[in-house]
Amino acid sequence: MANTLSAEAAPPRDAEFGDYFALLKPRVMSLVIFTALVGLVVAPVPVHPMIAFASILCIAVGAGASGALNMWWDADIDVKMARTRNRPVPSGRVTGGEALAVGLGLSLLSVPMLGLFANWLSAGILAFTIFFYAVIYSMWLKRTTPQNIVIGGAAGAFPPLLGWAVATGSVGLEAALMFAIIFLWTPPHFWALALYRNGDYERAAVPMMPVVAGPRATRRQIFWYSVALAAVAVAPAFTAIGGLFYLVAAGALSAEFLRLATLVGFRTEQAAEADGHRAEKRLFKFSILWLFLVFSALAIEAGLRHAGLALPVPGFGA
Amino acid sequence: MIGREEHELHRRRRGRNMAIGALLIGFVALMFGVTIAKLGANVIKPEMNWSDSR
Numbered sequence: 517m518a519n520t521l522s523a524e525a526a527p528p529r530d531a532e533f534g535d536y537f538a539l540l541k542p543r544v545m546s547l548v549i550f551t552a553l554v555g556l557v558v559a560p561v562p563v564h565p566m567i568a569f570a571s572i573l574c575i576a577v578g579a580g581a582s583g584a585l586n587m588w589w590d591a592d593i594d595v596k597m598a599r600t601r602n603r604p605v606p607s608g609r610v611t612g613g614e615a616l617a618v619g620l621g622l623s624l625l626s627v628p629m630l631g632l633f634a635n636w637l638s639a640g641i642l643a644f645t646i647f648f649y650a651v652i653y654s655m656w657l658k659r660t661t662p663q664n665i666v667i668g669g670a671a672g673a674f675p676p677l678l679g680w681a682v683a684t685g686s687v688g689l690e691a692a693l694m695f696a697i698i699f700l701w702t703p704p705h706f707w708a709l710a711l712y713r714n715g716d717y718e719r720a721a722v723p724m725m726p727v728v729a730g731p732r733a734t735r736r737q738i739f740w741y742s743v744a745l746a747a748v749a750v751a752p753a754f755t756a757i758g759g760l761f762y763l764v765a766a767g768a769l770s771a772e773f774l775r776l777a778t779l780v781g782f783r784t785e786q787a788a789e790a791d792g793h794r795a796e797k798r799l800f801k802f803s804i805l806w807l808f809l810v811f812s813a814l815a816i817e818a819g820l821r822h823a824g825l826a827l828p829v830p831g832f833g834a
Numbered sequence: 835m836i837g838r839e840e841h842e843l844h845r846r847r848r849g850r851n852m853a854i855g856a857l858l859i860g861f862v863a864l865m866f867g868v869t870i871a872k873l874g875a876n877v878i879k880p881e882m883n884w885s886d887s888r
Contacts, residue, residue, distance in 0.1 A: 532846050533853035566871035570864055633868055 531614070535604040539587055539615050540580025540622075547807075548579040548675045554811040555679025555694055558757045558818040563683045567633055571682040574630035575675060577622050578642045582671070584619035585650035588612050590658075593720040599713065619650070630682075638681040645674040659721070662728040665710075669702025670695075676811070690757045693748065694814070700745040701807055704738045704777055708800040711735070711780070712793035731785045738799075739781030746770035749810055753829055760827040761820060765813035773799075773806050 552575045556568055563571075587594065587605050595606035604610035623646050631639030649671035658664045676694035681687055703725075710717060710724045711731055717724040725734045749770045753763035776799040788796060820826040 530843055530846055531850075533850045564871045564874075566867045570868045573864070 531604070531610050535609045536614075536618060538604050539584040539610060539618055540577075541583035541586075542580075544583060544672075545576050545580050547672075549576045550808070551694070551698065551811055552576075552675035552679040552682075554815045555676030555691065556683050557679075558690070558694075558814050559680045559683035560756065561683045561685075568682070571630060571634045571638070572679070574626045574633060575642060575678050575682075578626035578630070578646055579675070581619045581622035581626060582646045582649040584615050584622065585646070586654045588615035588619060589650070589654045591615075593659075593722060596720040597716040599716060634682040635685045637685055637687075638678055641674060641678055641681055641687075645671055645678070648674075659723070662723045662725045664723065665706045665725070666703050669699050669706075672702060673698035690752060690755050693752045693755065694811075696748045697745070697752075697810065698807070700741055700748055701803065703741045704745065704773075705800065705803040705807075707734050707738050708780060708796045708803065711788070711796045731788075735781045735783070739777050742774050742777035742781070746774050752814065757814060757818065758829065759817045759820065760829055762813050762817040763829050765816075766810055769806050769809055769813075773802065776802055 549572055552572055553568075556563060556572065587603055590600075591603075591605040591612055594600035594603050600606065605612055605615050623643075627639050627643045627646070630642050649668070653664065653668035653671055657667050661667075673695045676698070677687060677691045680691035680694070707725050710726050711734060714724075714726050714731075717727050725737065729737075749766045750763065752758045753760075753766060776795065779795045780799050783795065817826060
């Protein structure tokens with residue numbers, strides 16, 4: 517099967533610049549940039565725009581570096597999955613050694629640069645994030661435990677914490693809540709996808725939750741993670757970065773997330789197959805929009821606060 | 835002069851070189867911008883009397 521799939525991949529050719537750029541997982545990088553930027557703008561300490569731009573760039577490059585290291589390590593399983601077999605390394609456009617060099621080079625560039633541009637706490641967190649994603653997740657957990665997504669999700673949760681650390685030089689409750697939002701969002705997001713892409717992960721022998729525990733247990737876990745996510749998503753409304761606008765926005769968005777997660781969480785596999793996993797696909801797509809809108813609401817709330825237009829949550833705000 | 839056939843490979847390499855050049859220029863601009871931002875108001879102090887430094 518693997519040979520059939522690799523034969524279908526694009527034929528090897530000399531690499532273009534875009535192939536090296538693709539090693540950095542630009543789509544993941546765009547989410548990293550967005551959430552880090554929100555972490556930075558909601559922080560109570562103003563940052564010079566040039567320092568903010570340079571710091572976000574370092575965070576994005578660091579995230580890209582971990583993506584390149586992931587592609588170097590995972591090339592053998594990427595070639596077996598339809599979703600990943602056209603990536604630069606499995607398709608032969610970039611060699612594994614080049615991907616490793618890009619990953620290590622950009623890691624060694626981005627971490628000290630962030631330390632010099634912003635502060636050494638954020639540089640330390642960035643270094644740990646790269647290590648966590650490349651070594652703890654990619655090399656260790658991804659292939660050994662069905663909790664891979666849960667623990668690996670932490671790597672994706674660091675960017676808003678990084679943005680906050682760039683601005684304040686510390687890590688507070690608000691930053692921890694933003695971390696928790698992405699951390700709890702990751703399992704329902706990826707497991708919704710895994711429910712209808714099960715075959716891909718089975719072929720690559722990646723022990724994703726539906727492969728190991730079965731779809732029924734995965735559906736229940738999607739539901740319970742979504743309950744926890746909804747609670748944590750609303751919590752920032754009651755902190756210094758929240759307000760009435762955020763409470764209403766996050767509450768409404770989380771109610772819809774929970775509704776879709778309940779549909780996915782309590783239906784049978786037969787029902788899912790009958791309609792082509794419609795509810796799972798809807799949850800997966802909505803989860804992306806949800807994360808974007810929740811973090812946008814935090815940024816808008818910060819904007820309202822700066823303009824003196826923010827309304828406090830009754831009984832909680834100053 | 836010997837005419838050289840333009841090959842697709844050359845076009846790709848040129849694109850790669852141009853992109854790396856643009857990245858290097860961008861990096862220099864970034865360092866310059868951050869340096870100015872970091873030094874900020876300390877670079878020019880209106881109250882400073884330049885004759886004092888001689």
